[in-house]
Structures are given as C-alpha cells and as structure tokens.
Amino acid sequence: MDGLSVRALAEQNEINENRLFYVFKKYTGMGPGKYLMAYRLNRAKECLLAGDAPICEVANSVGYADALYFSRIFKKQVGVSPVEFRGKFRNNPYGFQDGSIPI
DSSP, X not given: OTTOOHHHHHHHTTOOHHHHXXXXXXXXXXXXXXXXXXXXXXXXXXXXXXXXXOHHHHHHHTTOSOHHHHHHHHHXXXXXXXXXXXHHHSSOTTOSTTSOOOO
C-alpha cells in the first residue's frame, strides 16, 4: 500500500490524472481517490477481523501512516471506530442488525 496514490496510478499507467478520474468514474461510479480509500478500508476490515495487530499497525499496513487519521476516516465511512468494529464483528461476522456482512 505504500506510495499508492492517484498521481502514482496515473504515472504508472502513463495517463494524466484527469483521464484516470474519467475512466474510474465511468467504470466504477466513483473517482480513483474514493475507490482507493474504499479498497484500503476493506483491507483494514479484513485485518481487524483476522488478527490482533494494534490499530496503528493495521493503519500502516493499508497505507495510512497516521493511525488517528485512519481511525477518523474509518469511523466516518464505516460508522464505528476500528476498535468497536473489531469488538463487534470478530466473533460474529454477521453482526449487523439487518443481516448484512460488514466487509
């Protein structure tokens, strides 16, 4: 996850950022930044459920150097903090009241 950014993706594919945004929006319905954030948060959910690594290690492993920033983004997008997520869903992956899966 290190160094993965919209700019790096554009450079890697030898296109400008505007073109990358257009293609992502066309095929995924969201911009590359939002897609990258969603991907990272989904990986974080998997890590939180699969292991006992501290939140700072989970944050770092999915590309967030600042664990506090990661926790704020996670809570904003998922609705609960990473610690709450781990506690709620580790032993009950079908813990949502509506029966949906948290990942």
